[in-house]
Amino acid sequence: MRRFVQLYAALDRTGSTTAKRDAIAAYLHDAPPDDATWAVYVLGGGKLRRLASATELRQATREATGYPDWLVEESYAHVGDLAEAIALLLPSGASGDDAALHVWMEDRLPGLARLDPATRVAQLRSWWQALPTDEVYLLNKLITGALRVGVSRRLVVQALAQWSQLPTDLIAHRLSGDWTPGAASLAALAQPAEDDAHRAHRPYPFFLASPLEAPVESLGERDKWLAEWKWDGIRAQLMRRDDQAQLWSRGEERLDGRFPEIEQAACTLPAGCVLDGEILAWDGAASAPRPFTALQKRIGKLKPGAKLLAETPVRFMAYDLLEQDGADLRERPLRERRERLATLLEGMPPTLLLSPAADTDGWAALTQLREQSRERHTEGLMLKRLDSPYRVGRRRGDWWKWKVDPYTLDAVLIYAQSGHGRRAGLFTDYTFGVWDRGHLVPVAKAYSGLDDAEIARLDAWVRAHTLERFGPVRSVEPEHVFELAYEAIQRSSRHKSGVAVRFPRILRWRTDLSIRDADRLEDLKRMAEG
């Protein structure tokens, strides 16, 4: 594992994507294929599941250090990363064990999951004892499954392309879906010719839109662009190949069995086609989808029961056709793909919908139409160049998301907690409250939206104005008002305030407002009804 630890250190030390790509490519050349394949897997975001619980890791840490529970917790809150906090708390071990990465990934770590809890804790302690701090850290990261080192999946693809001398799009496609690590699958990635038997089970890499920041008129002529509503659901590819239908999420996770009504309807499609679209919660006769919060009831359910299926039915809103009759259409212009898609979906069951074009003459009329986004339960508009191919990943220029401005509310900072990653040790996770009969009740948590100078200022203020500590959380004097943006407010029985604020984030620190100016809960409740 030492060679992989060195790669991790090299990646961690540089902010340059070129240097990172070179480091990964050099590692791929150096490392034995049965190790390199696992490096590709974990750097690309792959993880082994349920190896040890955080509780077991904490218990092993307490036993190995003799520190009390609260001190381990304070340390974790300060460091902002459990894997790192543990590595720093442990006495530094000998470097007596240099098992290969694939031995860890194929043998030791899966074996850990099969042990009973007490033996698992003992096993963790004995591994920790035989490793130096940086290797303990990486081992813990593999166990907790959060190995983030500023390497995107796209960067891994680029490094693989550099190493294999193949085009990035081909590598991206071969890596998509449930690519399983192994020396053979790494070799298959680098094969010049495509093996069609494997392709059948692989989605296409998704094309992602970028936010439109320039005025819409800067896009040129209106009739060169397709405008569609920006649906607020789960992006997915619907694959109808051979005799089965499969749904893949944007995280390239198979959604088998979660949305049976879509899989069933897809069986009426001709074999050999792949649709790109959005899964939406949608009641039978309704003219618009239900809000995202309704869909959330379905997301977590692996096998939804008859009651849930009846209460919260879903539909697939298709907006692109990537494959037809087994042929890859991605290089064809969007205009042609849309026409084929429309023809394909004619006469299909209502569970499969065609995302309608928002037809207007000129940008002014479209801008006006966009005002209806909220009442249509959409996030705004999508703008897609009609002569564009279906690209890979986030490439600017052909697909734009033109979202509507968020709702805002003014709320008072009431709790603060230290953050994670590059915000470790700073109070950056905030809870905000609004007024309810003379008291501030928490309604939203937000983590982002302040610049580094504001974070530093607020961090110092929190330290000096702490009222009470609850483990890592501190209650602070109500003094600062923030303007929060959010996407929706719903009634919620799971929240003490009675409302759930969706996707809150900090827009501005309202130093011009006093806490008396903050919003009132009754107004938020009224919004939730409207």
Added chain:
Amino acid sequence: MPDLLLDPRPEGLYCPAGGFYIDPAEPVAQAVVTHAHGDHARQGNARYHVARAGLGLMRERLGEPAAIEAYDYGEAFTLGEVQVSLHPSGHMLGAAQIRMEHAGNVAVVSGDYKREPDPTCAAFEPVPCDTFVTESTFGLPVYRWPPMTQVIDELLAWWDDCARRKVSAVLFCYALGKAQRLLAELAPRIDRVIYLHGALLRLTELYREAGVALPATQPLEEHARGAALAGELVLAPPSAAGSPWMRRFPNASTGFASGWMQIRGNRRRRGYDRGFVVSDHADWDGLVHSVRDSGARRVYVTHGDGHALVRYLREHGHDALPLAALGA
């Protein structure tokens, strides 16, 4: 009963029986100053009492006319009704712990200190006492310092790598204490010249005058820039990071030498390419051991968020309190 040796006041930590302040923040008549860092040694006091080893640095900081009394480590002197002596704290050249004895009671204010060896100053000396005041800048057990040889190995490997890539290695470190400690640690390992930012020149010279062995250094010429500095190691204060001064290096790898670099989030947030874990403050083990070594019945914790250290000490049978509680 009020404490006759320690009374935290807005101007600084006051010793009522001795009529003096320790590291006062505002001008007072009698100041006992632990060390020459700017947040401890301030101008404007009528009379100063410092350790002789740090006299040169104090003169530089406080100005030639300042009335400074210097004492050898361990030398007893009297202020008011208190017998005072200064003892090495290991923080930097001339840094002192302050021992105060009055009516059979002994209090020690350790100031800033560390337990790791440092070639630029005398090692921390445990001083038995009834009351011990400790800092807690790094008051969590995630802060345990790696051996200095390991850090110097990493630093040299980084410098070598920069030389190979023909980029300058710019190492940011505090201009007083940290910079000279790094130079002294590097001295036996290198035979190349190290470049210094202007802010380090005079302070480094004062260390040499005090007899500390340092390697060859060279001021960074006003006009030196670009290729001339490729592969060279340059020491600079943290304030130079992101300043126009940096423009002379078209290609530089940046490093920061600080105890805070122990945490990955800090390394990433500050945006330096490399972090080197070097601190002149005690790490967790250093804090806990020093409290134990003092044998004190009462421990006060100051500097930083001492909450965890206080609780840990209390759970281990020490009568520990935040120093602020004494004034309350």
